[in-house]
Amino acid sequence: MQCDRISLNWPLSAQTKSKKxxxxxxxxxxxxxxxxxxxVNDDTWTFNTQISSQWDGLRHFGYQKEGNETTVNVIQAMAEQGIIGRGxxxxxxxxxxxxxPPIPYAAFEGSSMPLHLLAIAKxxxxxxxxxxxxxxxSEYFVEQEKKREEELSLWIWENFSAVxxxxxxxESWPIKQSYSLYEVLLAGWEMPIGELFDLEKLAEQCKNEQRWSFFVASEVCNVPGGVASPPNILAMF
Structure with a gap:
């Protein structure tokens, strides 16, 4: 049986041509x-683990008021079995x-993206x-209203293993409430957060198949104590 595989990894070098x-x-x-x-050739790579597609590990963002962070269940724990499941x-x-009319959107001008995720799923x-x-x-996920930030948190808690x-x-930044969604997801719920995933080919594949669900397989780098990692992720249909 044929299996279509879509990489969600942005090139590690994607930002090298940017001024910053x-x-x-x-x-x-x-x-x-x-x-x-x-x-014969070898090569060496040096990079910040959050410079391209990434999973944020659990020690990336701790509870700020408590002044603590986890150093136990971090990247190496995710590497043991990977991050896999229905995406x-x-x-x-x-x-x-x-x-x-179409909803206007300016990705780099701090504009707000209303929370329409349930409507999109429907x-x-x-x-x-x-x-x-x-x-x-989304091309840049920003949500400004405190009430909707709380609704988003509850919806994620009730449904998802990773986002x-x-x-x-x-999340919206700067935050409008007394806590950060990063604190809750990473330090509180031990839920990985992925950022800068390349979703363009995936969106095209989903549209062609008229199906927006698929199997996801991601194997992070096994770095004891690591803060974040490239996702090495595939979506499979």
Whole structure:
């Protein structure tokens, strides 16, 4: 049986041509080592683990008021069995363009993206199942209202095992409430957060198949004590 496989990994070097990376993180650097006099090569890579597609590990963002962080169930714990399961894509970007009038959106101007995820799931005829891995194609996920931030938290808690999107941050920033969604998901619920996933080909595949659910397999790097990791992730149909 044929299995279509879609990579959700943005190139590690994707931001190297930019004048500055998101949040001033160190850019990816590659050095090719020619093993003369033979035709043999090695290479070395240096990069911030959050410079491209990533899973945030549990020690990335602790409870700020308590001043603590976890150093136990971090990246190496995720590497033991990987992050796998049923994934769903909620394609906000495509959905907003079908509205009358289309919902305006400016990704890099701090504009607010209203919380329409339930409406998107309904329009796609996508059933949300307990334990799903949520992927949001938004081009920059921002939600400004405190009430809706609380609704989002509850909805995630009741349904998902991991959340991710194509944006460099998964919640409104600066935050409008007394707590950060990062604190709750990472330090409180031990729920991985994925960022900067490449969802363009996935969205096209879902549209062609008229199905926005698929199998997800991700194997993070096994780095004891690591903060984050490239996802090494595939969506399979």
């Amino acid at each position: 990376a998101f949040y001033q993180r160190a850019l990816f650097h590659q050095e090719i080592i020619h093993k003369k006099t033979r035709f 769903i894509l909620l394609d906000y970007h495509s959905w907003r363009l079908t509205q009358d 329009s796609q005829d996508t059933e949300v199942k307990f334990g799903d891995i949520l992927l949001v194609r 991710a999107g194509d944006q460099p941050i998964f």
